[in-house]
Every structure is written in structure tokens, then in C-alpha cells.
Amino acid sequence: MPARRPLRRPPTVGSLVALALAAGLLAAPQATADGGAGSAAVRIHDIQGTTRVSPLAGQQVTDVPGVVTAVRAFGSSRGFWVQDPQADRNPATSEAIFVFTGSTAPAVAVGDAVLVSGTVTEYYPGGEAAGLQSVTQLTKATATVRSSGNTLPAAFRLRPSSVPDRYAPDAGGGSIEKLPLKPASYALDRYESLEGMRVALRDAPVVGATSEHKDLWVTAEPHRDRTDRGGSLYGSYRDPGAGRVKVASLIPYAQRPFPVANVGDELTGTTAGPLDYNNFGGYTVQATELGTLTDRGLSREKTRGQKSDELAVATYNVENLSPKTPQAKFDRLASALVTNLASPDIVALEEVQDDNGTTDDGVVDAGQTLKKLTDAIAAAGGPAYEWRQISPVNGQDGGQPGGNIRTAFLFNPARVSFTDTRGGDATTPVTVVREGGKAALSASPGRVDPANPAWTNSRKPLAGQFTFRGERVFVVVNHFNSKGGDQGLDSRFQPPARTSEVQRTQQAKSVNAFVKQLLAVDRRANVIVAGDLNDYQFSPAVKALTAGGVLTDLVDRLPRDERYGYVFQGNSQVLDHMLTSGHVRRVDYDIVHINAEFADQASDHDPQVLRWKP
Incomplete structure (x- = not known):
């Protein structure tokens, strides 16, 4: 492969110099930074400097020359961009700057050659504590138009x-x-x-x-x-x-x-x-x-239907679903479950809200939410799903205030049976018991380790015991804590801190310990762990979840260019996972791309499905 040429910005010669002369941009003897007599003329590249923060931050500059290249005349952050066509030879220094006019519409036009005076400031979007980089700009500014209709600097x-x-x-x-x-x-x-x-x-x-x-x-x-x-x-x-x-x-x-x-x-x-x-x-x-x-014609995927001797288990984050959600979304979720996911036998749901959504009045039950969803599925030609869930303690599981989001199970009773065992509630931990030489749950459905500080202000995992063609199957549905508070990829702190990762890793250890309890009683136990883990397949949290080889993350079995089900800031990534214990072999796994890549979404997550033949 030929060597890359040195990187540099387009040369400023000939026509650009002539443009600057004609516009009056080369003669700027008054362009000075407040620093006393004898200060040199200041141009934009002097303001920008060779680091992210201006060497003139906090200072007044006068008659800085440039050409207006764009105007933002709407919103609360109005202003205009001005660029100097007389570039220096240093590729590290920007030749342009934003002039902030606040809520006042700028009194300049694209192509105007201007002399701008104002205060050099560093603006931190979201506030300095957010950890992002700053924008060097001029504030409290005035501009004098020297000429109009000038050609813009080359991009x-x-x-x-x-x-x-x-x-x-x-x-x-x-x-x-x-x-x-x-x-x-x-x-x-x-x-x-x-x-x-x-x-x-x-x-x-x-x-x-x-x-x-x-x-x-x-x-x-x-x-x-x-x-x-x-x-x-x-x-x-x-x-x-x-x-x-x-x-x-x-x-x-x-x-x-x-x-x-x-x-x-x-x-x-x-x-x-x-x-x-x-x-x-x-x-x-x-x-x-x-x-x-x-338009490249991207289409929504459809997975194949399960065979009669295959158990199909899916996971789907339905994104703050409540009876207040428009019926159209219920219909789209139902259609996807029936048509795109081929009516899985078990569906692990995340972000199911209570019966009055974000109204914060102590309601925690989600029966109306789940009934509205299962009714929509039936209307779409799907099975008559039943559901199981445990309502959280009011306000203790995070998510939108008042929403009381939780995980839940749907299942098709014509294909799979649910073992109902009393004793499960919001605060009682499910344990593993021995029953007929095999593992069983003390409560089904039951919450996993709900008193563990790892689950503070976060959704607690829900475990359920199912039977398919005589095989006992344990499914644990999860929704780990969000990435809120983490520094962005483009943070001024590098590498960025992922503070939320600490709690998810503790949550993963909690679920891992529960799976180990199941396998300690029966090493051949069929365990499926699914849900929105809010973390990547290469993260410490997922490594903690699979520690000891008790679980296999199925996403790692996909071709590399298919390992995603969520898109954030242009990055196709993995947040949702399906993991299986060692006895669950011959698994067919699919991330069904119907949401994350599309402008029109029923949820911001793509669902996933696995099919397993016992």
C-alpha cells in the first residue's frame, strides 16, 4: 500500500490572497488583543491556538478579520461563523470561529467580509461538569461589514x-x-x-x-x-x-x-x-x-419460525411501554413479535411501565400494560400469550419517574408451560432448591438478589421456570443500569471514564452467582439469561456475567459485522444479550434488525431470538 502523504489543509495562494486583499482582510492593524501598546495584530488562528483552549481566553480582541461562512438565525444559540481566508501554515490552528449573538439574530450575511470585536470565551456544551470539550467563540461581539458577496474559503x-x-x-x-x-x-x-x-x-x-x-x-x-x-x-x-x-x-x-x-x-x-x-x-x-x-432500500428483517421441537426465546426492550402509549406502537410491537420474530414461545420484556405510565401516584401494577400488548398480539394473528411479572416497590427501580419500569415474561401456553410457585414478591430473593434430583426455583416468578446494593435504583432480574417437551428451562430476564453519567467518547478526558460500569459489573456478578447456584444443584440445568444489559460484549460487566464459563454470550458466535442491535451516535453496537448455560447446545441465534437502523422506530432496540432443540 503506498505511503500516505503528509496531512495538511488546502494551500492558501493566488485567488485566496487576492480575495483577502479585495475584501480588506489583509489590512487589519487594529486587530489587537488587550495587552498593552505594541500588541500584534490578531487573526483567528491566533485566537484558536494549537490546543483546545484559546491562549486568549477571557481577553478582548478588536477588528479580527474574516468572511462570514454561515449564519444560525434560529434557536437560543444564534450567531455566525467567520473564517479567515488568509490561513497560516500550521495545520493545528483553526482559521474559523463562532460569533455568539445569543437570542439576537445576526446582522450579517453569508459572504460578508467583516471585522469582529468581542471577548474570547470557551463554551462547554452541557456545562463544564459534563466532561465534554469546549467551543472557542467570541461573545459580546460587534461586527463591521467591509464588503459583501465574497467567495467563501474552500472547504x-x-x-x-x-x-x-x-x-x-x-x-x-x-x-x-x-x-x-x-x-x-x-x-x-x-x-x-x-x-x-x-x-x-x-x-x-x-x-x-x-x-x-x-x-x-x-x-x-x-x-x-x-x-x-x-x-x-x-x-x-x-x-x-x-x-x-x-x-x-x-x-x-x-x-x-x-x-x-x-x-x-x-x-x-x-x-x-x-x-x-x-x-x-x-x-x-x-x-x-x-x-x-x-435510498439504499434497507428492509426490516424477519427471522425464521421455530420448528415444532425447537424452543424459541426472545428478548425485546419495548421502550417505556404503558397504557398511555399510542395504540399504534402497541400494534407495531405486536406485528413485529408475530411477523418478524415468528411468535416466539417465550418473550423476555424490558421497560414495561405501570398502568398509568409516568403519573407518580403510587400505582405499580402493570396488568393493563401487558393486557394491552397481548391483546394487540392476538389481533395481529399471534398466540394468546399469558404473562408473568412482579411489581416493584414504588420508585425503587429507576427509569422515568413514576413509570416503575420492570422486566416481564410473555409465553405461549400452547407451546410451553410456566411453573407457578408462590412466594415471589418485590423484596424476597428467589433461591434454588432441589426437587426430584433437579434444580427448581423457590418462587416462580421470583426476583434475583433484590436486596443486593448492586440493584439500587435499578431493575431487578426476574427468574422464571418453564417446561418445554418435558425439559425444565430457567429463564432470567435482566435490565442492567444505564450508562447515565459516563463521559462521552469525545470527552476532553481520555480515555473517558465509564463510572456506570461499576454498578453493572456488580449486577453481573449477582446474576452469575445465581446461575452458579442452579448449576451447583444440577450441572445439566438449562439456563437462558437474556435482556438489556446496557453494555458491550467486550465490557467488564459481560465478562463478569460469563466468568467461570457458566454462560456463553451468543453474540460472539455471530460474524463480526452482525454483532449489533442498537445504534448510538452513528455506532452500531451491542447492548442486548442472550446467554446460555453449557447444556443448552445447538442454538440458532438471531438479532432481528427492525428498529435501530431506521428513522421510523417502534423501539430504539432490535429484538433478539434464539431457537434451541433440547
Whole structure:
């Protein structure tokens, strides 16, 4: 493979110099930072500097020259981007900056050559405590228009040769703010060196579907770590997809509606605009030019039906389902269970809310929620599912306040029987007993280890005992604590801290210990552990869950480019899992892609199903 050429921004010669002269941008003797007589003229690259924080932060600057490249005239963060066509020779220094005007619409237009005065500030999206990087900007600013209709500086092209494969420098968990930027070495440094500047992507593959906020994710590396359906695979902590950037739009909606794209589609042609940074996705192309959406025809998958001698078990996070949820969502979930998942014999559900949803009045039962779902399944031509669940103590299991989310089982009594054993409630731990030489549950359904501090403000696992064709089967459905509070992949702290991981690892150890109890009584016990673990197949939590070889994570048996069922910030990743004990062999496992890659979702999770022949 030929050696890569040194990375550098497009040269500033000829026409750009002429443009700067014509616009009056080369003559700026008043552009000074407040520092006393004799201060040198200040240009944007002087403000941006060679690290993430401006060397002039907190200072006043006067008559800084540039050309307006984009205007944000809506929202509470209005302002405009100004870029200096007279670039320096240092690729680490950005040539553009955002001028913040607050709630006031900017009084400039794209193409205006301006002299801007204001205070240099570092803005931390989400607040400094959120751990994200800062945006260097000018506030309390005034602008003098010198000329209009000027040609804009050429956009920097984001592509494999200009975006390094390595994502971020390693500071041992400390801040990278004061480290010299190395845009040829790290993707985050490359993006930071372009902060505010015009950037462009050509024929950009969509790796994160259009959201309700009218944005999507693309990748500048179209041939690296792609899934079998066109996404960007998140396969390890060290490789979080360096080419991913978000695309939003500055184009008025009436002039150009934002494209509704699914993963695998493409923004054909050029997508360009200033490179922004925010707390809803990090580096974002604020597009002033959008490529044309090319629909690649992504379809929703359907798994095969189970054979008469196969037990089919599924897991599905139904995302805050309650009787207040629109009927259309119940119908879509039901249709998916019947058609796309082929009516599994057992369904492990997560995020089932109580009977009045987020109304916080002490109601904890979920009978109406589950009845509405099973009625919809029957109406869709599915089986007459029964359900089993245990209501939590009010307000003790996390999730949306008042919602009292919990895990639950659906099962088809025509295919599988549930062993009802009294004694299970919100606070009583289920234990393993010996019955006829085999393992059995002291309560079914029963909660696993509910008093363990690992489950504080989190959903407790639900264990159930089933029988299929004479075989006793134990299913444990889980919903581990969320990733709330973790630092983002693009954090100024590298590597980012994953503080929520500590609790999930303790939760995994709790479930692992319960499975060991089952196997200690009967080493041939058929155990299936399923649910939303909120963690990756390579995480410490999943390693703790499978410790001692008591469980096998089935996702590891899939081809690498199929190991995902959730898409976040353009990363196709694994959060939901199905694991089996050693006696559950000859398993056919499928992640059924019907939600996560699509702009139109019934849930943000894809369901999974395994089929097992005892």
C-alpha cells in the first residue's frame, strides 16, 4: 500500500490572497488583543491556538478579520461563523470561529467580509461538569461589514486520507485540553483543528438514521468497520469509529426539508458547512449544502419460525411501554413479535411501565400494560400469550419517574408451560432448591438478589421456570443500569471514564452467582439469561456475567459485522444479550434488525431470538 502523504489543509495562494486583499482582510492593524501598546495584530488562528483552549481566553480582541461562512438565525444559540481566508501554515490552528449573538439574530450575511470585536470565551456544551470539550467563540461581539458577496474559503475535505484511524490521545483519563493538537495523528485532534471551519464530505454513507431532532450521522471512512447492512461497527473501546460525524442543517426547512435517512443510505454529492461541536453528538457539520439522499432500500428483517421441537426465546426492550402509549406502537410491537420474530414461545420484556405510565401516584401494577400488548398480539394473528411479572416497590427501580419500569415474561401456553410457585414478591430473593434430583426455583416468578446494593435504583432480574417437551428451562430476564453519567467518547478526558460500569459489573456478578447456584444443584440445568444489559460484549460487566464459563454470550458466535442491535451516535453496537448455560447446545441465534437502523422506530432496540432443540 503506498505511503500516505503528509496531512495538511488546502494551500492558501493566488485567488485566496487576492480575495483577502479585495475584501480588506489583509489590512487589519487594529486587530489587537488587550495587552498593552505594541500588541500584534490578531487573526483567528491566533485566537484558536494549537490546543483546545484559546491562549486568549477571557481577553478582548478588536477588528479580527474574516468572511462570514454561515449564519444560525434560529434557536437560543444564534450567531455566525467567520473564517479567515488568509490561513497560516500550521495545520493545528483553526482559521474559523463562532460569533455568539445569543437570542439576537445576526446582522450579517453569508459572504460578508467583516471585522469582529468581542471577548474570547470557551463554551462547554452541557456545562463544564459534563466532561465534554469546549467551543472557542467570541461573545459580546460587534461586527463591521467591509464588503459583501465574497467567495467563501474552500472547504476542507473529510475523507480516509485526512481523518486518522486513531481516535484520541491517551492522557490516562486526564484532560487533553492543553495537549498540542496533532491532527495527523488523532481524529479528535483533526476535528478540533477544523473547529468552525468549512468542511465537506463527498458521497457520505449514513451510519445513524435521521432522528426526531432532524439530524443524522455519516462516516468519512466508507470502507472501515462497516456492518453487513451499512452501519459503523463499534467493536472495541479502542476503536470507536474515527470517521463518524453528525450532520445537521442550517438550510431553512421550507427551502430544503431535512432528509429522512436510514442506515446504509447515502448523502450523494457534497455535504458541507462549518464544523460545530455540541453536547448532542460532538462534532457536527452544520450543513449549508446537503447531498441528495440516495435510498439504499434497507428492509426490516424477519427471522425464521421455530420448528415444532425447537424452543424459541426472545428478548425485546419495548421502550417505556404503558397504557398511555399510542395504540399504534402497541400494534407495531405486536406485528413485529408475530411477523418478524415468528411468535416466539417465550418473550423476555424490558421497560414495561405501570398502568398509568409516568403519573407518580403510587400505582405499580402493570396488568393493563401487558393486557394491552397481548391483546394487540392476538389481533395481529399471534398466540394468546399469558404473562408473568412482579411489581416493584414504588420508585425503587429507576427509569422515568413514576413509570416503575420492570422486566416481564410473555409465553405461549400452547407451546410451553410456566411453573407457578408462590412466594415471589418485590423484596424476597428467589433461591434454588432441589426437587426430584433437579434444580427448581423457590418462587416462580421470583426476583434475583433484590436486596443486593448492586440493584439500587435499578431493575431487578426476574427468574422464571418453564417446561418445554418435558425439559425444565430457567429463564432470567435482566435490565442492567444505564450508562447515565459516563463521559462521552469525545470527552476532553481520555480515555473517558465509564463510572456506570461499576454498578453493572456488580449486577453481573449477582446474576452469575445465581446461575452458579442452579448449576451447583444440577450441572445439566438449562439456563437462558437474556435482556438489556446496557453494555458491550467486550465490557467488564459481560465478562463478569460469563466468568467461570457458566454462560456463553451468543453474540460472539455471530460474524463480526452482525454483532449489533442498537445504534448510538452513528455506532452500531451491542447492548442486548442472550446467554446460555453449557447444556443448552445447538442454538440458532438471531438479532432481528427492525428498529435501530431506521428513522421510523417502534423501539430504539432490535429484538433478539434464539431457537434451541433440547
